[in-house]
Amino acid sequence: MKIAVIADIHGNRLALEAVLDDIARQGVDGTFNLGDLVSGPLEPNWVADILMDIDIPTVRGNHERELIDNPPDRLKPVDRFAQTQMEARHRGWINALPPTLALLDDIFLCHGTPTSDMDPWLDNWWDGRTVTTPDEATVAAKAEGFDYPLMLCGHTHVPRAVRLKDGRLIVNPGSVGLQMNLGSPDARYATIELRGGKYYPSFHAVPYDHFAAARQAEANGFPQWREALVTGWVGAAGLF
Incomplete structure (x- = not known):
């Protein structure tokens, strides 16, 4: 068995299409998809479709939860932009998404950790532009009670x-649509x-037209996204 895992598309249709084409090969x-689907100043409605x-x-x-729980005047700018682009069918689909999901008795899906969509699990990226990694005990503690092999x-x-x-x-798996701190715009x-009863992970970086994505963000009133989309060097501060 071989699966693909995507996450954090953030409304970036161009990146999503490039990744889906690569997955097909x-x-x-x-x-499997791990959330933060549409909240980006790009093409959230197309991504939802x-x-x-x-x-x-x-x-x-966490961004889907914000869209579900809050009216426009209580949302941050990027979430508010995404919400205004959503049609009723998009909102119904988002409302029906579960916060976590268990599949095949072996695989568990979540956005942040099994108990929180905001808590980071394997690293921290919001300490300025420095990525920090937690110790073994911290990672293991957040897995306690979730006895899934993957x-x-x-x-x-x-x-x-x-x-x-x-x-x-x-x-x-990293982010499809918004690279931070990695120094590359690739999706x-x-x-x-699964081979011989053990799971073997591989990571993929897919080139796409990130300059076109940056132009979309600028045209939609979010010029601060340009550096992230074009370089992949920025931290999260000020983007959302």
Whole structure:
């Protein structure tokens, strides 16, 4: 069995289409999606349409929760932009997304950690522009009570895999649509293959027309997204 994992699209249709094309060449048995789907100043409605059409297992992220729970005047600018682009069918689909999902008795999907869509699991990216990694005890504590051989998370946009002492594997595939601190604008995702009873992760960086994505963000009134989309060097501060 081989699966693909995507996360943190943030309304970036161009990046999503490039990743889906690359996944199609991988020969996977399924694709899973870990949330933060539409909240970006790009093409959130188109992204929603694509995801609704391919109908893959998907959990909501913290930004979907914000869109569900708040009227426009209580949203931050990027979430408010995304909400204004959503049609009723998009909102209904987002409202129905679960916060977590267990599949095949072996795989667990969440956005941040199993108990929080805001808590980072394998790293921290909001300490300025410095990515920090938690210690083993911190990572293991957030997995307590979730005895799945493979656990998938997103939220921090940093691709990483951690294998706990008991063999459980935790994978963050990185972000499809918004690179931070990585020094590359390429869209990110992961594939994971089950061989001989063990999961083997691989990470993928996919070139796409990031200059066109940056122009979309600027045209929609969010020039601060340009550096992130073009360089991949920025931190999260000031983007949302």
